[in-house]
Amino acid sequence: MLYNWLIVFALSGFSNGVHPLFVSVTEIGHNAKSETLEISCKIFTDDFETVLRKEYNTKIDLLDVNFRSAMNPLVNEYIQKHFSVITEGKTATLKFLGFEQQEEGIVSYYEAANIAHVVKIEVINNILYEFKPQQMGIIHIMVNGQRKSRSLNNPADRASFEF
Numbered sequence: 001m002l003y004n005w006l007i008v009f010a011l012s013g014f015s016n017g018v019h020p021l022f023v024s025v026t027e028i029g030h031n032a033k034s035e036t037l038e039i040s041c042k043i044f045t046d047d048f049e050t051v052l053r054k055e056y057n058t059k060i061d062l063l064d065v066n067f068r069s070a071m072n073p074l075v076n077e078y079i080q081k082h083f084s085v086i087t088e089g090k091t092a093t094l095k096f097l098g099f100e101q102q103e104e105g106i107v108s109y110y111e112a113a114n115i116a117h118v119v120k121i122e123v124i125n126n127i128l129y130e131f132k133p134q135q136m137g138i139i140h141i142m143v144n145g146q147r148k149s150r151s152l153n154n155p156a157d158r159a160s161f162e163f
Contacts, residue, residue, distance in 0.1 A: 022047060022132040026125060030118045030143040037092060037112040041079060042105040051131045052078060062106050075099050075108050086122040087115055118143045118163055126157040
């Protein structure tokens with residue numbers, strides 16, 4: 001995931017805290033042994049905080065650990081409202097595991113249980129679409145050692161994968 005995020009920074013011309021590229025990067029991995037989907041979603045911190053302030057009309061600080069307990073439900077609610085995974089025709093229940101700062105982004109973590117195998121998976125992702133019309137979502141999925149990727153450009157918000 002770090003490698004992919006660094007590519008995004010290089011392509012965006014990221015400098016002086018300003019970035020002309022508006023992107024989220026989502027990684028989904030199927031863990032056959034534990035029968036789970038392991039999901040991480042990375043979003044530029046400044047963009048995410050701006051959207052959360054508008055959405056919840058409250059003080060938002062994703063970097064201050066003293067606000068973590070207040071931020072957890074807001075991060076979870078926002079992501080779950082704008083992101084979902086459908087496997088074998090059923091919407092997966094995403095369990096929020098938390099979030100952390102990595103580089104210039106916030107990474108939130110989720111797990112979907114009772115996913116014994118994945119043949120077809122559909123991802124719905126419109127994270128930050130209300131923020132910028134040029135928002136993009138990059139999705140990487142790994143199932144049985146096979147990796148597939150797609151990019152969604154606002155307003156497109158669905159990607160299907162078959163393994």
